Amino acid sequence: MQTDAIDHGHEAKPTHLRFQFSDSARQFHAAKFGMWLFLGQEVMFFSALFCAYAYYRNQFPDAFWHASQHLNTKFGLWETVDLLTSSLTVALAIHFIRQGKRGLTSAMLIITILCAFIFLGMHSFEYYTEFHEGLLPGRFFHPEASIHLPPESAMFFTCYFFVTVLHSIHVIIGIIVLAIILAFNLRGKYSSAYYTHVEVGGLYWHLVDLVWIFLFPLLYLIT
Amino acid sequence: MTAHAESHSAHEKKHHGAGFYIGIWIFLLFCTAATYGAAQVDMGAWNLPVGLAIATLKGAVVCLFFMHLWGDTRANQFILILSLLFVTLMISMTLADVNTRFPLTAPPNSQRFKVNPNGQLE
Numbered sequence: 277m278q279t280d281a282i283d284h285g286h287e288a289k290p291t292h293l294r295f296q297f298s299d300s301a302r303q304f305h306a307a308k309f310g311m312w313l314f315l316g317q318e319v320m321f322f323s324a325l326f327c328a329y330a331y332y333r334n335q336f337p338d339a340f341w342h343a344s345q346h347l348n349t350k351f352g353l354w355e356t357v358d359l360l361t362s363s364l365t366v367a368l369a370i371h372f373i374r375q376g377k378r379g380l381t382s383a384m385l386i387i388t389i390l391c392a393f394i395f396l397g398m399h400s401f402e403y404y405t406e407f408h409e410g411l412l413p414g415r416f417f418h419p420e421a422s423i424h425l426p427p428e429s430a431m432f433f434t435c436y437f438f439v440t441v442l443h444s445i446h447v448i449i450g451i452i453v454l455a456i457i458l459a460f461n462l463r464g465k466y467s468s469a470y471y472t473h474v475e476v477g478g479l480y481w482h483l484v485d486l487v488w489i490f491l492f493p494l495l496y497l498i499t
Numbered sequence: 500m501t502a503h504a505e506s507h508s509a510h511e512k513k514h515h516g517a518g519f520y521i522g523i524w525i526f527l528l529f530c531t532a533a534t535y536g537a538a539q540v541d542m543g544a545w546n547l548p549v550g551l552a553i554a555t556l557k558g559a560v561v562c563l564f565f566m567h568l569w570g571d572t573r574a575n576q577f578i579l580i581l582s583l584l585f586v587t588l589m590i591s592m593t594l595a596d597v598n599t600r601f602p603l604t605a606p607p608n609s610q611r612f613k614v615n616p617n618g619q620l621e
Contacts, residue, residue, distance in 0.1 A: 308575065309572070309574055309575060309578075312574075312575040312579065315578070315579070316578040316581065319579070319583065319586060320582050320589075323585075323589055323590065324589075326590065327589055327590050330593070330594060331593060334594060334597070334598070335605060335606055335609040335610065335611055336608070336610060337610055338610060349535075353531070353535055356531050363527075364523075364524040364565075367523075367564075367565045368517055368520055371514075372517075374514060426608075428608055478566075479566055482561055482565050482566045485561060485565075486561055489554050490551075490554050492531075492534065493534050493550035493553070494550075494551075497534065497535070497550055499538050499542075499546040
């Protein structure tokens with residue numbers, strides 16, 4: 277390995293290979309390892325909000341149940357299906373770029389971005405409804421007269437808004453990341469020998485899905 | 500290392516077909532339906548553990564197959580396991596703490612501690 281790295285003139289290095297790496301495999305694994313470190317951090321980052329949720333649900337189980345009845349479960353269900361589908365298409369994008377099928381990869385990335393926009397659209401509608409019903413976090417919690425909720429339900433909406441808004445911010449960042457990858461792919465930057473961005477961007481997108489998998493039963497399906 | 504060997508070692512050893520991923524997706528949709536269905540059945544205190552168990556199964560499937568953690572390097576697997584360990588530690592220790600404190604530290608109207616009409620803890 278050592279001699280390989282020094283022996284520059286011996287054989288042409290691929291253009292995507294940065295000088296600090298001796299070969300593509302190492303560069304790929306370093307990038308992936310870095311992304312996993314980031315994702316590990318993200319899991320712990322979200323867990324602070326999950327912890328707050330656990331604490332308040334533990335203190336006010338009835339208020340959480342009453343509040344959860346005012347969320348639109350059908351919307352939650354379709355958002356889950358939508359995000360799972362986007363996870364599939366991003367996994368397929370990686371699958372196709374490994375085979376060097378650039379066109380199919382672009383198609384899969386476009387579908388993923390569309391799914392992300394559908395998710396944001398559906399969620400915006402939910403926020404719109406909740407805003408009109410006065411189901412807002414903390415001291416902004418002033419439900420309409422027709423809605424009878426115990427005052428502690430405010431804590432449910434605090435948890436709900438903080439965690440779903442943070443999740444939606446991740447969706448928006450995911451859209452930007454995937455759009456950049458799509459633009460690079462359309463310019464022919466990736467091939468079966470080099471697809472690090474697609475793989476690493478895909479990992480990020482799966483995390484967004486992963487967080488939602490836990491949010492769906494915790495927020496929408498309280499019985 | 501030759502260019503040929505290089506391009507090969509850049510990938511993982513085994514590649515699944517597109518059908519494999521679609522199969523995983525169908526399984527995940529099935530689990531979603533199961534979560535939704537389970538929430539319609541009244542299982543008392545079991546609803547939350549069942550919902551979380553299905554979510555964990557879905558999460559594990561996403562990590563292992565969509566995120567290629569199955570057969571990935573030990574380092575990547577270790578990071579996820581370690582972060583989940585810390586999450587479990589944080590949530591379990593927090594709940595263990597707040598539920599064993601002096602009752603008046605609980606927020607007003609907390610259901611954790613029942614107070615009788617005389618103002619005494621039951």
